[in-house]
Structure formats: structure tokens, C-alpha cells
Amino acid sequence: MRARFFQSTIVRLTLALVIAQVAALALGLTIIHRFTQATIIDDARIAAEVARDDFAETQRQQGPEALVQAIRDRLTRRDDRNFVVLLKAPDGTRVVGNLSQWPATVSDHEAWREIRLFRQDAAEAEPIGLITTPLPGGYALLTGEVLEAQVQLARASQAAFLFALAVGITIAGIVAAFVAWLLGRRIDVFSRAASAIVSGRLDARVERDRTGDAFDRLGVSINAMLDRIETLVGELRMLTDSMAHDLRSPVARMKAKLEQALGRARDPETTAALAGAIDEADSLHRLLDTALEISRAEAGIGRDQFTRFALAPLLEDMAEVYGPLAEDEGFAIAVAAPADLEVVAHREMLVRALSNLIDNALKYAAGGTQIRLTAAREASDAIDLAVIDDGPGIPADRIAEAARRFVRLDPARGGSGAGLGLSLVETIAHMHGGRMTITPGQPHGTVVTLRLPVVAPAA
Secondary structure, three states, X not given: OHXXXXXXXXXXXHHHHHHHHHHHXXXXXXXXXXXXXXXXXXXXXXXXXXHHHHHHHHHHHHOHHHHHHHHHHHHOOHHHOOEEEEEEOOOOOEEEEOEOOOOOXXXXXXXXXXXXXXXXXXXXXXXXXXXXXXXXXXXXXXXEEEOHHHHHHHHHHHHHHHHHHHHHHHHHHHHHHHHHHHHHHHHHHHHHHHHHHHOOOOOOOXXXXXXXXXXXXXXXXXXXXXXXXXXXXXXXXXXXXXXXXXXHHHHHHHHHHHHHHHHHOOOHHHHHXXXXXXXXXHHHHHHHHHHHHHHHHHOOOOHHHOEEEEHHHHHHHXXXXXXXXXXXXXXXXXXXXXXXXXXXXXXXXXXXXXXXXHHHHHHHOOOOOEEEEEEEEEEOOEEEEEEEEXXXXXXXXXXXXXXXXXXXXXXXXXXXXXXXXXXXXXXXXXXXXXXXXXXXXXXXXXXXXXXXXXOOOOO
């Protein structure tokens, strides 16, 4: 189930959209964090350079004593608490500043360096960015800034990053879910039209929203295609229906004349020939009747006769009617259906479908001993109605062609058949908004199942 879920195109598009939005958000937050951090570092470096230049100019113009006084004055300013300075004497000793000593790992000429140092009276080391410059007379000057703002920014950025990421994922999920819902809603329009066409409603069309977008243009193209298909199928159906209808009368008249001739015939060979011709006329008449039934079922004629009824009594009636014939063929008919299981269907058409399936089982399940008629609810909105035999079964490679019209898998059996029985059953299933499936029985035999909706399809 999980694998099928992630194979859904809409699910994968939704996940791709979420991932793209989250990645864009993460990239944007990272860029902002890096840019802000670099700006703070640049400000600290510039402040250190300005202080260095000021102190160097003071020493150049007024001498070392003035430089020492300028450093002390700078350290007393309350608005400059992040400032770091240290003046080193030619002999390496500390002269003045807020560092207790010159850092051992720092040379007298550093362009910019970030290091953790202890300021005087500080309880712990602090991140400091500094520069060092040699001065005339052997002195060395260190100026810098405590990078506390950078540390605070890093912490704040991390918290803001996580918060913004959580909010971004939530928003991305909502947007992606909306996009998935919108796509699913638009695709469902095509799916409903396709399902209606499959169920035999050739007049069904894709509902348009008149927006002129890609989906709407696709709907226009599909509707044009369906219009053409409906016209062609209608013309073909009218032709076959008319031919089948018009041929019934000549066949009936031919049969009547053959029966009259049979009544006057005295020669045994003539009598046998006339009897055979009458049987063929009966077969042709049944073929025409079946073709008409298929045509009418495909056209949806009879949907107004759908009623709600229980399946168990129907199956029991079928077993009672076919029981004697089945016994003559060596079969026993069993019924298994819940007493309260109901369906909305065309009762007579459903009886015709079951009759065809039972006839097929009696003809082609030679060697078997039982035919089972079952009904069960397989889903919340579907019922499986099945005819199961324990005969030799249909070869797996020929199941697909079993329901094709005018196809007889074993022409040697049932000489009166025309290969339309399963086609009629499948058409009746489609008429009810369901489908027919043929599967091998276990350990042998054939299972023909009609999956019907609990609620009748719309007319």
C-alpha cells in the first residue's frame, strides 16, 4: 500500500514541490545568515583599523606618552565596551590596554585574526577579532573588537533558521496539499468521464470549467474525440441492430416453411435434412436475439428498470431451475450468499447473465462435479457475484480472448453456440457500472466474477 502511495504521480509532484520550497527557503536563510555575519565581521575589522590609524597618528605627532593617554581615554568610554587594545613595549612588556598580556600566538603584524582571549577582569575567554601593527620605537599595537554580536547572531540565526524552516515546511505542505487537491480535482473530471464511457454511457463528456488552461483545452480535445466515437459507434450499433432486427422475420418465416415441409416429408433423409435446417434456424434466431440484447444493453436500455433485491433468493431460484439439467450432466449446484446481501440491478438482465454462465459451465466444465453460485460484499461499494466450476478450466494464455465476440475456445463442444455468451455477460456488467473478470479456479476450474456496485449507476 505504501509503495503504491509513493508511486502516485500527484504524490511525487507534491513531494517534489515541498522539497523544492524547503530547499529554497533553507538556501535563502543560509545566504542571509552568511551575509549578516560577514557584515558584522567587516564592521568589527573596520573599527579596529580606524582605532589603529588614530593611535598611530597620535604617536607620530605627539609621542608615546600621548599614545598611552589616548588609549586610557578610549578605555574609559562607556559606549565602547567591546573595544580591545594593548600597547606592547620594545622589550615585550605590557604598557597599557585591557588585555593582561600580549597573546603568545599573535605576531606583531596581523592583518585580521579571530581568536578567543581573556580581557582583564573577564571570567571567560571571548571571541575577539584583532589586528596588530608595529609602531616606531619598537612598540607594537593591538586593536580589535569583541565579536559578541557575532556569537549572539549565530545563536539567534540558528533559532530563527529552525523556526523559519518549521514554518516554511508547514506552509509548503499546505500549498503542496492544495496543489495536489487541485490537480486531483481536475484529473477526477477526466476519470469520471472515462468511467462513464467504460460503463456504456457514450454520451458522457468531460466537464469544462471554461478557464482556457491546459486542462480545459485537453477537455475540449477529448470531448471532440468522444463526439466522433459516439457518432461512429451509434452508426455501427444502428446498423447491427437493424440487421439483427430485420433478419429475425425472414429467419422466422424460413423456420415456419421448413416445419411445414418437415410435416409433409416422408423420406427419412429429407426429414433428417429438414430437421437439421430447423435446428440451424433456431441457432440463428438465438444469435440474432443475443446480438439485439447486447446492442440494447450497450445503449443503456433498461436502466429505468433497476430495482433493489436480495441476491440469495435469486441464486437459489437459479439453482432450482438448473438443478435437474445439472444433475443430468453430472453436476451439483451449490449456493453461498448472505441472506441480507442486496443489490440495485436489472433483475432480468442479471438472470440472463447468470444463465449464460451456468450454461457455459455445463458445456465446458466436462469432468467436473460442482457448480457454485456465490455472492459476497468485497468492498464498501461493491459486490462480487461469481459462478465457479471445478472442470478443467480455461488455459491461462486464452483467458483474455474468452470474452471476445464470436470466439469459441472449443468449437467441438456445444455446436449451437455462437461465441456471444460471455460478451453479453460483460455488457450486462458494464450496464450496471461493473465489470466481468475470468480467473483460474483452485486447484482447477474457472471462476467468472461480476463485480457490481452496491448503488446503481446514474442513467
